[in-house]
Amino acid sequence: MTKKEFADRQRRTADMFARAHIVITPEERGRIEIADLGLGDYEHTGLGILVYVNTDRVCAKELTLFAGQTCPEHRHPAVAGKPGKEETFRCRWGSVYLYVPGAPAARPLGKPPAGRERTYTVWHEVVLKPGDQYTLAPDTLHWFQGGPEGAVVSEFSTRSTDEADVFTDPDIRRAPEVT
Amino acid sequence: MTKKEFADRQRRTADMFARAHIVITPEERGRIEIADLGLGDYEHTGLGILVYVNTDRVCAKELTLFAGQTCPEHRHPAVAGKPGKEETFRCRWGSVYLYVPGAPAARPLGKPPAGRERTYTVWHEVVLKPGDQYTLAPDTLHWFQGGPEGAVVSEFSTRSTDEADVFTDPDIRRAPEVT
Numbered sequence: 001m002t003k004k005e006f007a008d009r010q011r012r013t014a015d016m017f018a019r020a021h022i023v024i025t026p027e028e029r030g031r032i033e034i035a036d037l038g039l040g041d042y043e044h045t046g047l048g049i050l051v052y053v054n055t056d057r058v059c060a061k062e063l064t065l066f067a068g069q070t071c072p073e074h075r076h077p078a079v080a081g082k083p084g085k086e087e088t089f090r091c092r093w094g095s096v097y098l099y100v101p102g103a104p105a106a107r108p109l110g111k112p113p114a115g116r117e118r119t120y121t122v123w124h125e126v127v128l129k130p131g132d133q134y135t136l137a138p139d140t141l142h143w144f145q146g147g148p149e150g151a152v153v154s155e156f157s158t159r160s161t162d163e164a165d166v167f168t169d170p171d172i173r174r175a176p177e178v179t
Numbered sequence: 180m181t182k183k184e185f186a187d188r189q190r191r192t193a194d195m196f197a198r199a200h201i202v203i204t205p206e207e208r209g210r211i212e213i214a215d216l217g218l219g220d221y222e223h224t225g226l227g228i229l230v231y232v233n234t235d236r237v238c239a240k241e242l243t244l245f246a247g248q249t250c251p252e253h254r255h256p257a258v259a260g261k262p263g264k265e266e267t268f269r270c271r272w273g274s275v276y277l278y279v280p281g282a283p284a285a286r287p288l289g290k291p292p293a294g295r296e297r298t299y300t301v302w303h304e305v306v307l308k309p310g311d312q313y314t315l316a317p318d319t320l321h322w323f324q325g326g327p328e329g330a331v332v333s334e335f336s337t338r339s340t341d342e343a344d345v346f347t348d349p350d351i352r353r354a355p356e357v358t
Contacts, residue, residue, distance in 0.1 A: 021200030023271065023309035053267045053314055053335055058237060060267065060335035088232045088239065092202065130202035135232055156232055156239035156335060 001036055009034040013048030013064045020093035020152040022062060024050060037072060038173030044113040047071045051160070059085075059160040063153045065096060065146030070113055073099075073120050073143035073168040079161060084138030087157040091128035095147030098126040098134055110145040119169035128153070141168070180215055188213040192227030192243045199272035199331040201241060203229060216251060217352030223292040226250045230339070238264075238339040242332045244275060244325030249292055252278075252299050252322035252347040258340060263317030266336040270307035274326030277305040277313055289324040298348035307332070320347070 001009070010032045017024055033049040036042040048064035065071065076085035089098060097110035102124030109127065112120040122141045126134050128151075136142055144153075162174045180188070189211045196203055212228040215221040227243035244250065255264035268277060276289035281303030288306065291299040301320045305313050307330075315321055323332075341353045 025310040028310065052269060052312060055265060055314065057262075057265055057337050058267065058335055060239070060269075060333075083236075086234060086236055088237065090231060090239075131204040131207065133231060135234065154239075156237055158236050 001034070001040070001042065005042070006034055009042060009048065012066070013050070016048070016064045016093070016150060016152050017050070017062065022092065022152065024062075028052075035174070037167075039113075039116075039169075039171060041113065043069065045070055045072055045116070054160050056159055059155070059157045061155045061157075061160070062092075063151075063155055065094075065144070065151045065153070067146050067148055067150045068111070069150070070110070070145040071143060072113075072116070072172060073122065073141055074165045074172075075139050075141045077139050077164065077166055079164045083158075084164075085158050085160065086136065086138050087155055088133055088135040089128065089144070090133035090154040090156070091130050092152045092154055093130055094149040094151035096128045096144050096151040096153055097147060098128060098142065098144040100124050100126065100134075100136065100140060100142050109147070112143075116169060119167075121168060180213070180219070180221065184221070185213055188221060188227065191245070192229070195227070195243045195272070195329060195331050196229070196241065201271065201331065203241075207231075214353070216346075218292075218295075218350060220292065222248065224249055224251055224295070233339050235338055238334070238336045240334045240336075240339070241271075242330075242334055244273075244323070244330045244332070246325050246327055246329045247290070248329070249289070249324040250322060251292075251295070251351060252301065252320055253344045253351075254318050254320045256318050256343065256345055258343045263343075264337050264339065265315065265317050266334055267312055267314040268307065268323070269312035269333040269335070270309050271331045271333055272309055273328040273330035275307045275323050275330040275332055276326060277307060277321065277323040279303050279305065279313075279315065279319060279321050288326070291322075295348060298346075300347060
């Protein structure tokens with residue numbers, strides 16, 4: 001993504017935090033991460049991330065998703081004999097459609113990004129509205145998408161090691177590239 | 180505390196969450212914990228707690244403190260060979276005065292509850308306003324007090340095991356007693 005795109009996307013994420021009444025510092029504003037996951041289609045595949053803390057033991061973040069924007073299907077496997085990342089998502093603003101293994105939704109509210117449908121394999125639907133949360137056991141396949149207004153979601157987890165994540169879509173690259 | 184006191188204190192904590200624009204569910208509203216720490220002086224020693232999640236690995240909570248209300252000095256020691264609880268406090272609303280080991284404040288903003296001064300031994304002052312946060316290593320003595328408006332504070336940590344906490348004040352009892 002270009003520097004201008006990056007700055008614009010950071011601004012949109014900061015605006016969503018403001019709408020959700022989540023106060024962040026100017027320093028935090030400047031290190032909002034824009035993850036486009038290497039597909040170059042941020043409006044459909046990607047998310048905004050602000051990491052509050054990530055120690056050896058604990059991680060806490062805020063995430064933003066635009067309406068219909070998707071964090072693609074992935075899991076957090078065990079690494080070097082340690083159990084994979086455990087995550088709790090708590091919706092703070094808007095709504096989010098979360099998909100996990102289990103009985104598939106007959107009429108899912110979310111829709112994978114066009115052309116990528118085959119890389120979405122779990123279809124048990126959990127709808128999170130403000131105050132709702134869901135805890136994922138390590139190594140559980142999951143993907144999630146912003147609802148009609150988008151979403152601001154808090155994530156409470158064990159240490160984040162993004163480079164260990166396994167995405168179903170082989171075209172995905174976790175590290176962002178700003179050009 | 181009486182049932183009426185308990186209900187009134189839960190209501191005040193819920194009101195503070197609402198003021199901080201933190202959305203909680205009716206189920207969560209009903210399980211807000213009122214910790215008076217056995218001293219029977221909740222206006223000065225105590226805090227409101229809503230535990231979002233507490234697994235073997237991760238815990239996330241919201242805490243409330245009234246103006247001048249104090250969570251008394253304590254630490255989280257190692258238990259059964261496992262390192263003690265690690266905590267990050269993030270101020271969401273109001274302000275909080277946090278005290279940890281280190282160079283003592285010349286003119287501290289916080290003040291221990293009357294009659295309990297001798298059970299407050301660490302005086303390095305950290306003032307947290309909305310968006311500010313501080314991470315405590317395990318087994319670090321600490322206490323904190325609500326500023327002039329009180330405070331709403333998010334806590335991100337490893338598993339909470341309150342019964343393992345070591346308080347400096349020998350009169351403190353962690354489990355609340357509602358009569």
